[in-house]
Amino acid sequence: xxxxxxxxxxxxxxxxxxxxxxxxxxxxxxxxxxxxxxxxxxxxxxxxxxxxxxxxxxxxxxxxxxxxxxxxxxxxxxxxxxxxxxxxxxxxxxxxxxxxxxxxxxxxxxxxxxxxxxxxxxxxxxxxxxxxxxxxxxxxxxx
Amino acid sequence: xxxxxxxxxxxxxxxxxxxxxxxxxxxxxxxxxxxxxxxxxxxxxxxxxxxxxxxxxxxxxxxxxxxxxxxxxxxxxxxxxxxxxxxxxxxxxxxxxxxxxxx
Numbered sequence: 001x002x003x004x005x006x007x008x009x010x011x012x013x014x015x016x017x018x019x020x021x022x023x024x025x026x027x028x029x030x031x032x033x034x035x036x037x038x039x040x041x042x043x044x045x046x047x048x049x050x051x052x053x054x055x056x057x058x059x060x061x062x063x064x065x066x067x068x069x070x071x072x073x074x075x076x077x078x079x080x081x082x083x084x085x086x087x088x089x090x091x092x093x094x095x096x097x098x099x100x101x102x103x104x105x106x107x108x109x110x111x112x113x114x115x116x117x118x119x120x121x122x123x124x125x126x127x128x129x130x131x132x133x134x135x136x137x138x139x140x141x142x143x
Numbered sequence: 144x145x146x147x148x149x150x151x152x153x154x155x156x157x158x159x160x161x162x163x164x165x166x167x168x169x170x171x172x173x174x175x176x177x178x179x180x181x182x183x184x185x186x187x188x189x190x191x192x193x194x195x196x197x198x199x200x201x202x203x204x205x206x207x208x209x210x211x212x213x214x215x216x217x218x219x220x221x222x223x224x225x226x227x228x229x230x231x232x233x234x235x236x237x238x239x240x241x242x243x244x245x246x
């Protein structure tokens with residue numbers, strides 16, 4: 001599984017580098033302008049972000065001792081996966097269709113917001129899990 | 144994966160698992176089907192990689208293991224299934240009305 005993932009990541013990195021080189025070469029031949037090359041690269045980055053984030057909720061990790069911890073991990077992964085996937089798609093969409101100056105700012109805002117949501121919800125989930133562990137009663141599955 | 148999502152019972156199992164991990168018994172209680180049928184549904188979901196299971200004592204605990212795309216597909220098929228069911232309901236209602244004698 002780890003080997004498969006590493007191979008996939010290396011293939012993806014090679015694809016990005018190849019695409020960047022190809023776009024640069026096309027630019028040098030005057031086949032495309034610098035704006036189109038930039039757009040194409042950013043759209044690819046957005047789609048890659050969406051593809052990676054799509055798999056985030058599937059990476060459930062090992063089973064935890066408490067049902068509440070499993071439920072919280074699952075919900076944190078789902079929130080993170082959804083927000084980052086939608087952000088990746090929005091990023092790609094903005095770079096594909098919006099004016100460059102707007103896409104530059106809006107795409108950053110979209111991805112930054114998704115990161116804040118993902119990390120904020122993840123942090124809150126972790127704190128809630130720790131707090132429920134301190135409770136004297138067994139509240140497994142109810143917290 | 145499409146086969147797993149095509150069945151309404153399996154989709155409902157996935158909906159229930161969204162709330163958190165549940166035992167096979169807890170899940171089976173929510174459906175008016177026999178335990179072997181439920182086991183077959185769980186096996187299909189496991190084979191499709193949509194759920195993950197672990198044995199805790201005598202119970203088997205299930206948890207959701209769906210990607211964003213799989214979840215979106217589930218929602219879509221749920222919506223489509225609901226519409227189809229509603230259409231089928233309307234169609235059968237209309238057929239009953241057609242068969243019924245006019246008063």
